[in-house]
Amino acid sequence: MPTYTLNINNKQHTVEADEDMPLLWALRDLLNLTGTKFGCGVSSCGACTVLMNNQATRSCQVPLQGAVGAKITTIEGLSQDGTHPVQKAWEKIGVPQCGYCQSGQIMNVVGLLKAHPKPTNEQIETMMAGNLCRCGTYQRIKQAIHLVIAETTGSPSGMRKTITTK
């Protein structure tokens, strides 16, 4: 079996695996980074989202050879202690219920905000539509995104207002 050296959370990891093994399963089964979740395997739910070169990416769709050379960040590498602004907003708003989808939600939001530091409502809804939450925490996810935007850019976003005043 070939070996691959991967840059994950600023560390080099070497794994021995089939070249078509998706990054998701290397993270979970070979590297014990189980914070990245399996939800569907076909990019329909977003539970496996990680950052590859700062872009939110479904790790179930990336074969290992496609991950070589990329800077990969998983939920475990986002911060040492849950103090990334997105994690803090999630905690403050009290987003999770079962929590299973939330690593993917958080990583997707981090990618979204790297691409669009002040996203429009449409950008948020479009770019988060691929991340399912069966517990139905979408309203809180939206609130938490707007809290991050307000706190990191120092200006309130339009959406927050429409959420809190009905």
Next chain:
Amino acid sequence: MQAASSINRRNFLKTSGLAGGGLLLGFLLPNKSMAGPGTGEAPVLQPNAFLHIDTNGKITVFVARQEIGQGVHTSLPMIVAEELEADWKGINVEMMPYSTNPVPDYKPEGGSGLYDTGGSQSVFTDYTELRKVGATAKTLLLTAAANKWKVKPEQCYAENGFIINKSTKAKLSFGSLVADAATLPIPKDVALKPQKDFKIIGKAVSKYKVKEILTGKTTYGIDVKVPGMVYACVERCPVLDGKLTSFDDSACKQVSGFIKAVAFEGTGMPMHLHAGVAVVATTTWGALKARKLLKTTWNEGPNNKQSTDELFKTFAEKAKAKPTKDVYKKGDVTHTGASSHAAEYAEPFLAHGTMEPMNFTAHVKPGFCEIWGGLQMPGWAVQAIADNVGLKPEQVKTNLTLSGGGFGRRLYYDFALEAVLVAKQLDAPVKVVWDRTDDVRNDAYRPANYHSMQATWDAAGKLQTWQHHKLETSIEVMLEGPDTKSPPTMLGGGTSDFWYDVPNIYTGYTHVDFNLARGWVRAVEICENAYPIESFVDEVAHKLGKDPLQYRLSMLEGRAAFTTEDSRLHQDPARTANVLKIAADKVGYHLPRKPKHFIGLANHFFSFAEAYAAHAVEIEMTGPKKFKITNIVAVADCGTIINTDNTRNQIEGGTVFALSQALMSEITVTDSRVEQDGFFTYQILRMNDMPPIDVHLVPSTERPGGVGELALPTLAPALCNAIFAATGERVRRLPIGKDGWEWG
């Protein structure tokens, strides 16, 4: 196998919600402390299996109910901490280790046990008992301090982890009193706090260990790792109760890491576990890949040509006949009114779709069985597994984990037993992982159901008779066979719990068989029944030219509180009226509407665990059959609220779950096979379809009711009533997308 009659849902509710309460009392307050000084180890105060305080003052609350996202690992310890007068920040929570008999005094009735988690029962059942747990420990600590100070216990009080001497203001920490407190006899009767003094209950408290979720450290069943573990994926017979004819794994051998393929037979009742072939490998990916190369042939049995199209035709046909079972009778429905109306409604099979797909880990050797995973009724599962491997339940080493969603799916144990059937044929522990297609195609589906409704009214428009015939692919028949004695799924307004004051009522039930596994999906029959009931009453109001809000209120206000005949729950129609009125007020029902804006309402009494909810849905018509949901108001009266923030989150999330069901979710069957294969075809709500939800909680000092399922039943009828208000067209079947309605 456990007696079939003991595990039906009604029994589950009865034993855990009502009869169970008395048993728990004796169980929670044994006459002696379970641990104390003299064992050679540091003394601890452990008045019972739920609470443990060490000499450093570390307080650990053990929660027996399973955390599936509904928040019990926070709310139940909050109840203990309140009466204990502990500092919430210092509370540690642990899952109570699984044991078939955690405390000898506890003798669970029926299928319901200490660990069972379903029917929104946890707080409803455990509230008073857990308060006593905290109060008992507090009394022991108070007494120990009083002895030390040589004063009466009444001269001391507890606050924030300390016992304080009222006159001297001297303070002793809980930890410093543990050694003495552990030697004291456990008091029989302890006083509980007046609700006005609550400091923790009724507050917004963060989910326990939320940071672990946010940093990816939480271990769900699918994250379990055991030394030497291998992985398996299973190819299953596509038809329920079919058999394996043959399999060929020769092509699998080209996949690196492939170990072997092992076959197992299906089980029949109660779980109807599908026959399958497990493909075992050193990684999940290896197993998934090799499975694609596996060749199988099946004997699908005689029932392999069924379809949901035919099923709904059969429902419509049989709806013309009398129900095969009478459920509830009051007065005489042959007594006719001046005018009448009749209507029919249909609802599809539904899948649970937990974000964490089914999975389970098992290790079986001669005389040994260890299991890992999330289960909502572990006692039921462990009994079946023990029977299967020829051990006693107490010999099955059971490791329960957190679950990435339950919604009733993990009340069943098919996936756990399947892992054991695979593990029996291997020398290593094995984790069986279902992919999303497996999960959607091998669920225990919320039954397809059909309702024929009839009502008559007098000249003044007052309802005189109400008839409700429900047709369904019965869960009980699937679990227990055609001779089941279990009551049919009519809770949620289909039996003596009907919330409107109507003098003559008849409800009946007809089972229609179908070759697909059925189970309990969040709010189950209350959802199934509230949709036709709350739609039909809206129809009658419109037929009479009456305002739907006022018409509902005329049958709720002034009706005295009553106890339902079968499940012995207390129902107060004034509380139903109250949630409805708040919903109407908050949505702006009495204000002039914006152009093309329409409002629908619905309310219900939550018959699993005494609570009340209403939805008001406002839509804006954006095309002939197209609308946008501009506002959803959800109002909940769930009695005393433990954790306000978690309750809000549950009401929001329950509304979203119900929105998926109302708009888009549907399982269809052709040739006895589920057609949907994942989240692209079994659709659930996504962020881009998310309307604003405005939650209102009614302050209350009543008994805490259930929260987890409360918000589901009224959303669909409220939405459908809004559509009728807008278009004059009645939604006769769910999901509404099926009949060409569009949203967004």
